[in-house]
Amino acid sequence: xxxxxxxxxxxxxxxxxxxxxxxxxxxxxxxxxxxxxxxxxxxxxxxxxxxxxxxxxxxxxxxxxxxxxxxxxxxxxxxxxxxxxxxxxxxxxxxxxxxxxxxxxxxxxxxxxxxxxxxxxxxxxxxxxxxxxxxxxxxxxxxxxxxxxxxxxxxxxxxxxxxxxxxxxxxxxxxxxxxxxxxxxxxxxxxxxxxxxxxxxxxxxxxxxxxxxxxxxxxxxxxxxxxxxxxxxxxxxxxxxxxxxxxxxxxxxxxxxxxxxxxxxxxxxxxxxxxxxxxxxxxxxxxxxxxxxxxxxxxxxxxxxxxxxxxxxxxxxxxxxxxxxxxxxxxxxxxxxxxxxxxxxxxxxxxxxxxxxxxxxxxxxxxxxxxxxxxxxxxxxxxxxxxxxxxxxxxxxxxx
Numbered sequence: 001x002x003x004x005x006x007x008x009x010x011x012x013x014x015x016x017x018x019x020x021x022x023x024x025x026x027x028x029x030x031x032x033x034x035x036x037x038x039x040x041x042x043x044x045x046x047x048x049x050x051x052x053x054x055x056x057x058x059x060x061x062x063x064x065x066x067x068x069x070x071x072x073x074x075x076x077x078x079x080x081x082x083x084x085x086x087x088x089x090x091x092x093x094x095x096x097x098x099x100x101x102x103x104x105x106x107x108x109x110x111x112x113x114x115x116x117x118x119x120x121x122x123x124x125x126x127x128x129x130x131x132x133x134x135x136x137x138x139x140x141x142x143x144x145x146x147x148x149x150x151x152x153x154x155x156x157x158x159x160x161x162x163x164x165x166x167x168x169x170x171x172x173x174x175x176x177x178x179x180x181x182x183x184x185x186x187x188x189x190x191x192x193x194x195x196x197x198x199x200x201x202x203x204x205x206x207x208x209x210x211x212x213x214x215x216x217x218x219x220x221x222x223x224x225x226x227x228x229x230x231x232x233x234x235x236x237x238x239x240x241x242x243x244x245x246x247x248x249x250x251x252x253x254x255x256x257x258x259x260x261x262x263x264x265x266x267x268x269x270x271x272x273x274x275x276x277x278x279x280x281x282x283x284x285x286x287x288x289x290x291x292x293x294x295x296x297x298x299x300x301x302x303x304x305x306x307x308x309x310x311x312x313x314x315x316x317x318x319x320x321x322x323x324x325x326x327x328x329x330x331x332x333x334x335x336x337x338x339x340x341x342x343x344x345x346x347x348x349x350x351x352x353x354x355x356x357x358x359x360x361x362x363x364x365x366x367x368x369x370x371x372x373x374x375x376x377x378x379x380x381x382x383x384x385x386x387x388x389x390x391x392x393x394x395x396x397x398x399x400x
Contacts, residue, residue, distance in 0.1 A: 005070050010108040010158040011081075014062035015055075015101050015150030016089075017217070026173050026218040027088065028063035029250050031105070034084050038077050039069035046169060046252040047157040048390045049120050050261060052320055055102075055149050059390065062153030063252075064160070078140060081105065085142040092144040104150030105142040112137055112159040120156035121260050121391070124320075127152060165258040165393075167224060170231040172239075172246035174220040182244035183212040183221050191223075191237055197230035198223055199394060200257065203385045205297075210386055220246050224256060226397075259393040262315055267332070270310045274303055290314060290324045298381035299329045310334040313380075317389075327382065327392050334376040341372050 013031065016024045025046060032041055044065040051060060069077055089103055116133060119125055130152045141151065174181065185202065188209040192201045201223065202209050211221040221238070225231040228251055235249060268286035275283040280294035282303040292303040303326070306312070315328040340349045340358060347362035351369065358367045380395050382388065 005072075006068050007071055007074065007109070008111075009067050009069070009074070010064060010111050011067050011105070012062065012064035012108070012154035012158040013103070013105045013150070014153030014157065016103040017101060023173075023217045023219055024059075024061060024063055025171050025252075027103075028065075029171075029173065029248060030088075031081070031084050032065060032250070033248070035067070035077050035080050038073055038080070039067045042066050042068070044250060044252050045157060045160060045162070046171075046254045046256070047117070047121075047153075047160045048254070048256055048261075049153055049156055050123060050125075051317060051389055051391065053124060060153075061390070062150075062157035064154070064157035078107070081107070082142065089144045092146050094145045094147075100146060102147040102149035103144060104148050104154050106151060106154045106158065107140040108155075108158050109138040109140075112155050114159050114161050116159040117156045117161070118260075120152060121255070122263065125152050125156075130155060160255060162253060162255060164260060165255075167226060167254050167257050168228045168231045169222050169224045169252050169254050169256060170235045170249060171222045171252060172220040172235060172249040173218045174244060175247045177216050177218050181212045181220060182242075183209060183238070184242060185209040187238060187242055190241075191234050194237060195225070195230050195234040197227050198225035198234050199396065200224050200385055200388075205384060206386060208386060220244060224254075228253075256390045257393050257397060258391060259315070261317060261389075261391045262327075265313055265315055267311070267313050270306055270308050270312065273308050274306050276304060284312070284326075286312075288324050289322065290316065290326055292326045292329070293387075295383065295387045296326065297384045297387070299326055299383055302329055302331060302378060302381050306331065307334060307336070327389065328380050328395070329382075330380045331376060331378040335373045336376055337374045338371050339373065341367065341370060343367070 013024060013028045016027045046061050046063055048061050053060060085105055127149055134155060188202050188211055192198060201211055211223055213219050223231045223234045232251060239246060270284060270286060272285045280300065282292040282300055284290040284303055292300045294300055311332040313330040313332055314326055316324040316326040318324055342348050343360040343363060343365050345360060345363040347360050349358035349360055349367050352359050356369065358369055382395050
């Protein structure tokens, strides 16, 4: 394939799974397997999007890859894609249910601008606006009578660069989607020790493995990490040491654990004491309303201990109702145990009255009016691994 005769096409897929079943990663892998003999496939990516999107699927992820082929072979590849799409989604009929999948497959002949990704990972994007934005690009698309909602995530996945940050995930798929997965927790624990560049494999406090989903979907497990080698090696280790044998698997570059959905670290002063709700949820009041849920563990514990006037820093995501859902929290400075100073004789000074000096009740010494206190602070804290968003960057990855 000479440079002059080849072309690069960004193939992207989204919205193939319902809330209860299906898997876009599995579908995209099957598509790539059906065409890989006719083209070169590189930079396969899994891109998570805005967590509050109204039509989000379970994992809210879209898939994309760069395919390189000759100009003469593209019509044949396009025909193969059409056959695959029709075979997979021909049963879908128009449906008004807001949770019904609207799968869309797109082949961009030029890469979309990165702005499309940032808009989709940090805010709600309407179908109407995205279709208008895509008018300047040349692309082929495949969709069902249900609609084109999947073009939002598909275009975002193709537009993602990952120059800010990226991680890796090796996904393995299984044959029997009705069986109980055999991925022993002890094996996952050993894998984590053996391959320290992998992360989010388990919740050590709960003693739970986090790599295998609990839904009846085709994913056997997904191993996440800092390098492609680490996740591929970890997958091989699992397969050779007792985990259920995978039907197939593929490496993905991802925006997971990147905090791309967050624009900045925020600072604030608590305007009142925290409000502790039934069930242990906590509301912090600053110029914004910050929510820490009981599942937040260390975040929830720190939030409950705070007081009016505390200086804090926080990282979180604004929900549609305007409340910030906290993902990380830090106490910068908290004043506790406010008290008068101790005289040299050992007794504690007392106030003589408003705006007057202090006076020792024992030796009658006088001191300027002042207070002493303890100053508290904390490091950053975050939710336990099993309750974090896919996009949330673990503190262990980088000092925030």
